[in-house]
Amino acid sequence: MPIDQTIAVISDIHFEPVPGAGRPNSDIADILLHRAVARLNDIIRPDVTVVLGDLLNDAGTPGATSRRARLRAILDELESPVIVIPGNHDGDESAFYADFERPPAIVEVAGMRLLPFIDEDRPGYCASRRPADRDRFRLAREGFGGPIVALQHVPVFPDGAVDCPYNHLDAAEIIAAMNAADVTISLSGHYHAGFPPLRVGPTLMASVPALYCAPFSLSVVRLRDGCPEMESHALAVDPALQLCDYHVHSEFGYCAQDTSFARGADLAGRLGLAEIGFAEHSGQLYFLPDEYWNGECHRAGVDGIDPFISRMDDYLAAGTAVRGPGVKVGLELDFDFQGRAVLQPRDRQRADHLLGSVHRLAVLECEDPDPVEIVEAFLWMVDAIVAQGVDILAHPFRIIRREDIELNHAILDRVVTALHRTHTAAEINVHLGGPPLEFVTMCMDRGVKLALGGDAHHLLDIGNFAQHLAILEAAGAPADLNEVLFRLESCR
Ligand SMILES: [Zn+2]
Ligand SMILES: [Zn+2]
Ligand SMILES: [Zn+2]
Helix, strand or coil: CCCCEEEEEECCCCECCCCCCCCCCHHHHHHHHHHHHHHHHHHHCCCEEEECCCCECCCCCCCHHHHHHHHHHHHCCCCCCEEECCCCCCCCHHHHHHHCCCCCCCEEECCEEEEECCCEEECCCEEECCHHHHCHHHHHHCCCCCCEEEECCCCCCCCCCCCCCCCECCHHHHHHHHHHCCCCEEEECCCCCCEEEEEECCEEEEECCCCCCCCCEEEEEEEECCEEEEEEEECCCCHHHCCEEEEECCCCCCCCCCCCHHHHHHHHHHCCCCEEEEEEEHHHHHCCHHHHHCCHHHHHHHHHCCCCCCCHHHHHHHHHCCCECCEEEEEEECECCCCCECCCHHHHHHCCCEEECCCCCHHHHCCCCCHHHHHHHHHHHHHHHHHCCCCEECCCCHHHHHCCCCCCHHHHHHHHHHHHHHCCEEEEECCCCCCCHHHHHHHHHCCCCEEEECCECCHHHCCCCHHHHHHHHHCCCCCCHHHCECCCCCCC
């Protein structure tokens, strides 16, 4: 049966940017929310997103407005409508709704009616609902046959039905009102472990886990013909998989958003990675932004490097501060139009790992280039790159994709052969769509290792491998991914 409606549920963000001032991971809660938003926009595409309270860890300390503004700016990137309600940590309701949009009593979206409740706090972190609010279920059902969804911070469930110490003191009355109005699902937060959905009469009742608690889950409700099913999506990768991300940009990148050595190195382990490798564009380290973007870097190549302009020493020095077990500092090499690495020999020795990328081709500088010539130039460049000794060919087909040229078997085979001959790994990079599944399968069949690359310019993309793992699964990867994934053995 087709899915009629999808609701994304996020709760208990508990954001506090000062490390140690909040709870464990409160200081990265904004990044977690950003990752959740990207996951929702790119993959889940819900009809509506609901945020069920405790956005801040403590709204009572100075700066609450700016902390809320940070979260608001992230939520504004959501492509779906969003409903935000406060929790017991969010303080004064009017201050809260000065920074977020106050939802109406009944929100109509995608053929559903969602009822956001702001209940009164009761001792023991419990709550109770005003009688007028309990009557909202009946009002919502009048003249409406579709799904009704209850939203609140503190859970609602029959006393004793789940092992959760927080409930509404008037849960029995609320449940009676929900059942009478044939409410489809009741969604809560507050209980950070969450509890699985429980059916009471026609109504499913669930409490979703806290976003700030590892593995940082968001929940998704899918309604098929009015029947709800719940899924959980972890934003961290499973540490047991021992995954590595060798393609992370730093504050030295000209296209960096919020990435940095310090924050990236700190986040990697918390997001479940076994190893992180920074890889800044070599051309951006040697050349000024203008020279990089206008093609001067790729025309002149290594001969055009001005030691007074180069930031390579600064980059490697800054990397030294974070380099260590599980943290590598390497380079994403640019190649000039003659196919030469934009890399000084002494810098090769100083990098832990090297990615090679086709970012530009001379043929593409001409007007109206012939697709056959583009493909030939591309394959020639791939051969040149792998011949010069790189660990990973980054985003192998991006430039071809950009030109809208079809990737046929012959092109894939030429690239796989070059990689195989030189023991170079192939990156799975999902910016502009992942590689063809056929390519991934061919690599595995011929023993070419695969490297997962977040290609992070935003912190949220570090080890953000949901799509990468889906590609591996679709390509028939073995359960033990270590058999097919690339891993740096040691420092070069
Ligand atoms: Zn909470
Ligand atoms: Zn709470
Ligand atoms: Zn690149």
